[in-house]
Amino acid sequence: MRTRNKPWAKDRLAQYPQYAIASPEECRGKWASIFGNDHPIHIEVGTGKGSFITGMAKAHPDINYIGIELSESVIVTALDRIIEAELPNVKVMNVDANDLEQFFAKSEVERVYLNFSDPWPKTRHEKRRLTFKSFLKIYENILRDNGEIHFKTDNQGLFEYSLTSLSQYGMTLLYVSLDLHKSGYEGNIMTEYEKKFSEKGSRIYRLEAKYNA
Numbered sequence: 001m002r003t004r005n006k007p008w009a010k011d012r013l014a015q016y017p018q019y020a021i022a023s024p025e026e027c028r029g030k031w032a033s034i035f036g037n038d039h040p041i042h043i044e045v046g047t048g049k050g051s052f053i054t055g056m057a058k059a060h061p062d063i064n065y066i067g068i069e070l071s072e073s074v075i076v077t078a079l080d081r082i083i084e085a086e087l088p089n090v091k092v093m094n095v096d097a098n099d100l101e102q103f104f105a106k107s108e109v110e111r112v113y114l115n116f117s118d119p120w121p122k123t124r125h126e127k128r129r130l131t132f133k134s135f136l137k138i139y140e141n142i143l144r145d146n147g148e149i150h151f152k153t154d155n156q157g158l159f160e161y162s163l164t165s166l167s168q169y170g171m172t173l174l175y176v177s178l179d180l181h182k183s184g185y186e187g188n189i190m191t192e193y194e195k196k197f198s199e200k201g202s203r204i205y206r207l208e209a210k211y212n213a
């Protein structure tokens, strides 16, 4: 995603601490009290501009959603969407997914969404792919038993890599679609990338997988 650097983004995030978590380390183990309920927590890693997370939060008021995004210039758009929708069940954090265990205790999260993650096609960059085994370990350490990963992408190579990576890790595949938009799957909420690539005719791949307790 080519995004203009927004030097004011940090200040804007700081103005809305009810939506943009300012000190995520302090939230570890306390998410139920932060949301004010014990609804399940679903996180999206690499949330981008937030269409998916805000759409999901509107559609599922009994789930709490947290968008994780490395780029403050990108996540500030997600913040604007949340402010406009006045949603009580969604927050964002401007952090690196490598550090998720600092922000969530074991079993605090029920589901991880990965949408259109950067493909990092070069073999030497494999460790940066969000479905690499070290990331699968991080997600496992914050998910409850039988927690799930739901993954969508337009990138066939990354999808094939992810099917192998998740299977080799010992996860069980629950759902695989090689053409989501023609699959009859109901309740799909589009991401920004999904809209852009599907309008250009790209096929969308999707999987659901669970960790085995």
Ligand code: SAM
Residues within 6 Å of the ligand: 001, 045, 046, 047, 048, 049, 068, 069, 070, 071, 074, 095, 096, 097, 098, 115, 116, 117, 118, 191, 192, 193, 194
């Ligand atoms: N999910 C959105 C969508 O489908 O429209 C955005 C997809 S974009 C290709 C990938 C996003 O993941 C970028 O905004 C990038 O900054 C973010 N990202 C990549 N690695 C990350 C990491 N380690 N931690 C948090 N965010 C990350």
